[in-house]
Amino acid sequence: MKTRFLGTAELVGTPSVAVVVDVMRAYTVAAWAFARGAERIVLAWSLDDALALKARHPAWIALKDGAPAPGFDAVNSPGLLRAADLTGRTVVQKTTAGTVGALAVEDASLVLCAGFVVAEATARVLRWHGAEEVTYVVTGEEGRAEEDLACAQYIAHRAAGGDTDPASYLRRAATSRAAHELATGVRRGAHPEDVALCLELDRFPFAMVAAPEDGLMVLRPHDGPTPPEAPGPGADHVSRIRVSETDKGG
Numbered sequence: 001m002k003t004r005f006l007g008t009a010e011l012v013g014t015p016s017v018a019v020v021v022d023v024m025r026a027y028t029v030a031a032w033a034f035a036r037g038a039e040r041i042v043l044a045w046s047l048d049d050a051l052a053l054k055a056r057h058p059a060w061i062a063l064k065d066g067a068p069a070p071g072f073d074a075v076n077s078p079g080l081l082r083a084a085d086l087t088g089r090t091v092v093q094k095t096t097a098g099t100v101g102a103l104a105v106e107d108a109s110l111v112l113c114a115g116f117v118v119a120e121a122t123a124r125v126l127r128w129h130g131a132e133e134v135t136y137v138v139t140g141e142e143g144r145a146e147e148d149l150a151c152a153q154y155i156a157h158r159a160a161g162g163d164t165d166p167a168s169y170l171r172r173a174a175t176s177r178a179a180h181e182l183a184t185g186v187r188r189g190a191h192p193e194d195v196a197l198c199l200e201l202d203r204f205p206f207a208m209v210a211a212p213e214d215g216l217m218v219l220r221p222h223d224g225p226t227p228p229e230a231p232g233p234g235a236d237h238v239s240r241i242r243v244s245e246t247d248k249g250g
């Protein structure tokens with residue numbers, strides 16, 4: 001499996017298979033939203049788009065990073081979101097790095113969004129898919145965010161079938177600039193346990209697949225193959241992922 005690790009701005013063309021990594025905090029938050037019952041997450045292009053979607057669908061939950069703001073229901077914090085009851089809800093998420101990275105690869109045939117909390121489930125989908133080339137979008141700090149790069153490299157090892165010790169990867173994330181900013185209050189809309197929650201390896205059993213639906217980029221949890229894994233079959237299985245997820249409706 002050939003792998004590339006690129007910042008969002010470094011992407012050229014449309015990758016076939018993309019894994020968009022944002023450990024702190026967009027895709028840790030997304031995973032918590034699904035764990036709390038959310039049915040789907042619409043990835044918004046801008047704050048204005050998020051608010052427009054919320055205006056059209058008042059029952060949707062609008063979520064942004066940074067400080068709380070008028071019109072938004074939630075912030076990009078796993079610690080603050082983990083007590084919310086999101087059963088059956090649609091969340092609209094807009095963040096500085098994570099959601100932007102996924103929208104940059106919206107035309108890829110398979111888009112997985114990931115952090116450490118869904119690392120193994122993500123690697124399992126990649127092994128099952130058997131892609132020849134996987135592009136990891138390292139969303140933070142123009143592709144240099146240590147927490148995202150460490151997570152991407154860990155998932156890549158696991159996707160290749162490597163039996164690698166996660167400790168050093170998690171340590172890199174724990175000592176990253178993002179972790180420091182979260183721990184010292186530089187990043188707004190934060191909870192004291194956010195860093196720890198972002199470093200919970202394999203906290204959730206599902207992967208997260210983003211795909212276009214009715215003109216929107218929609219993220220949904222994907223249970224993926226259960227062991228024993230099917231051999232890598234190619235594009236047919238990608239479309240099956242999409243079809244089965246779309247069939248959930250909503």
Ligand SMILES: O=C(O)[C@H](CS(=O)(=O)O)OP(=O)(O)O
Pocket residue numbers: 022024025026027065066076095096097098099140187188
């Ligand atoms: O919420 C986050 O941690 C960051 C934004 S900021 O650095 O706090 O402004 O967003 P993300 O897209 O999740 O990296």
Ligand SMILES: [Mg+2]
Pocket residue numbers: 022023024025026097098139140178
């Ligand atoms: Mg980030």
